[in-house]
């Protein structure tokens with residue numbers, strides 16, 4: 181009838197040896213006297229211990245299900261456990277540090293502030309492709325509530341949600357860069373970094389799984405490239421768009437310093453596109469553009485016949501060839517009307533004098 185654990189406790193009770201009568205004691209107060217106040221206190225603290233214990237446990241489990249490299253999973257695990265993260269933790273250990281958040285300088289840096297509530301991180305969350313909690317949910321003072329929003333069902337969530345740990349990681353890197361190197365990264369840079377880290381991971385996984393034969397041109401990626409040129413005094417624009425099976429995956433556009441000719445702008449556009457593909461980890465890409473002489477230099481090979489090409493673009497051709505050789509990049513001429521999309525993107529980049537912008541197409 182008595183629980184095994186209780187029975188062991190009962191056996192440990194030592195009765196009085198002088199026959200004094202038993203006394204009832206309330207163990208949650210100092211003097212052993214029961215009070216309503218102490219009951220409320222214990223009820224509340226037991227309840228929150230329970231909630232938090234549960235939260236931490238289930239959040240930890242979710243962290244290991246994230247689709248992220250081990251170092252980022254481990255970092256998220258540290259956030260869940262709030263260990264050795266943030267200045268406040270250094271202060272708790274007795275180190276003299278300025279507790280102000282380095283990103284905004286407005287309030288003390290806690291893990292929750294840094295990752296979710298800081299003015300800078302909020303701006304990052306707002307412009308990521310992820311749907312963030314609406315209204316004031318991000319104002320939550322509970323780190324667990326904010327983490328829970330993203331970590332709930334982490335294993336079953338689809339593509340954009342997998343970006344979540346990469347954004348946390350990127351905010352952390354941004355903070356450290358400023359703290360230790362006194363260098364403030366721009367917000368778009370922080371997001372680009374998160375998107376790229378994640379894309380590279382997805383691509384690496386896809387490549388391992390599918391092992392696409394590099395010799396089959398139908399299976400390869402196509403990257404459409406174009407430039408927009410107005411005069412040799414004005415900045416030009418470039419754009420590229422990566423597709424696979426006629427579906428767009430990523431696009432990029434930027435304004436570039438003035439080029440001497442439209443042809444040189446086209447060469448710069450192709451050089452930027454090949455370098456971006458290399459940076460993002462794409463192999464086996466077929467680059468397509470309408471600057472016929474430029475694309476003819478490469479023909480179907482990636483070598484590039486620099487011996488007879490236009491002197492103004494020789495340096496571009498050499499750069500493109502050296503990248504192309506490493507990653508199985510090929511080049512072919514296409515007519516202008518195939519490039520309508522990148523053409524208008526390059527124009528927008530030029531007119532708006534835009535910085536380098538990369539966009540991932542979701543879904």
Ligand SMILES: [Zn+2]
Nearest residue numbers: 281283284298
């Ligand atoms: Zn801040």
